[in-house]
Amino acid sequence: MTSLAATRYDARTIALHWTVALLVVAQWASGHTIDWFAKGPPRVDARAVHVVLGSLLALALAWRVVWRASGGRRLAQAKTLDALVSQAMHLTLYAVLIVVVGLGVFNEMLRGDDMFGFGHLPKWGTWDKDARHLLSNRVTTWHGLGATLILILAGLHASAALIHHYFLRDGVLKRMLPRGQ
Numbered sequence: 001m002t003s004l005a006a007t008r009y010d011a012r013t014i015a016l017h018w019t020v021a022l023l024v025v026a027q028w029a030s031g032h033t034i035d036w037f038a039k040g041p042p043r044v045d046a047r048a049v050h051v052v053l054g055s056l057l058a059l060a061l062a063w064r065v066v067w068r069a070s071g072g073r074r075l076a077q078a079k080t081l082d083a084l085v086s087q088a089m090h091l092t093l094y095a096v097l098i099v100v101v102g103l104g105v106f107n108e109m110l111r112g113d114d115m116f117g118f119g120h121l122p123k124w125g126t127w128d129k130d131a132r133h134l135l136s137n138r139v140t141t142w143h144g145l146g147a148t149l150i151l152i153l154a155g156l157h158a159s160a161a162l163i164h165h166y167f168l169r170d171g172v173l174k175r176m177l178p179r180g181q
């Protein structure tokens with residue numbers, strides 16, 4: 001099998017890939033456990049943790065997209081069906097990530113949650129309380145469904161990377177691992 005491991009992604013692309021991957025899993029877990037906390041300050045703080053980590057994720061994702069489109073290293077892709085499917089998966093992952101993070105940010109602009117007792121984030125728009133609540137619930141539903149879709153796609157994507165590593169042994173995984181791995 002020809003090796004595609006002649007080179008690796010640059011250090012920033014690799015760092016941003018794993019930062020985004022880690023934050024996505026943390027966000028999925030944190031989003032689904034907010035309601036485990038007692039009503040009142042514990043739940044408000046659990047939600048604030050989700051919003052703060054989500055904002056870091058939004059920044060990392062934006063940086064990654066800009067870096068990918070400008071200075072980020074591009075590697076040779078094999079001209080096979082497998083490589084085409086993998087590139088389509090990467091594009092889909094980027095698209096779904098942007099939508100889910102966008103819905104999260106939009107939801108927060110509707111809700112204006114309290115941040116650890118330091119004050120509320122500003123609310124955006126002119127909806128009355130009930131309309132705002134209804135819209136926020138709908139956005140939460142789509143945000144949650146999108147979050148699960150990301151996890152399924154990322155699971156397939158990670159499985160493909162592991163199959164390349166352990167069965168095809170073509171070095172694709174190493175392209176995305178830090179030096180020395």
Ligand code: HEM
Pocket residue numbers: 023024027028030031032034047050051052053054055057058097100101102103104105107108111140141143144145147150
């Ligand atoms: C890929 C990144 C993210 C994932 C995987 C994720 C995941 C989730 C999940 C699973 C839920 C629960 C949905 C439900 O109850 O049906 C949730 C709720 C929520 N997320 Fe995210 N989230 C992400 C990013 C963000 C961002 C960037 C923000 C805002 C800055 C955000 C704000 C919220 C808010 C306000 C809720 C509603 C909380 C509640 O109803 O108590 N999320 N998220």
Ligand code: HEM
Pocket residue numbers: 017020021022024025068075086090091093094154157158159161162172173174175176
């Ligand atoms: C939530 C988790 C993850 C997300 C959202 C994600 C997303 C992505 C995206 C969007 C790319 C395309 C990079 C680009 O060309 O700009 C990529 C590449 C890559 N990812 Fe992930 N990833 C995740 C987890 C993982 C895991 C767990 C592994 C390994 C087990 C992995 C291995 C790779 C590899 C090897 C590449 C480079 C593939 C190539 O050069 O063709 N990813 N990932």
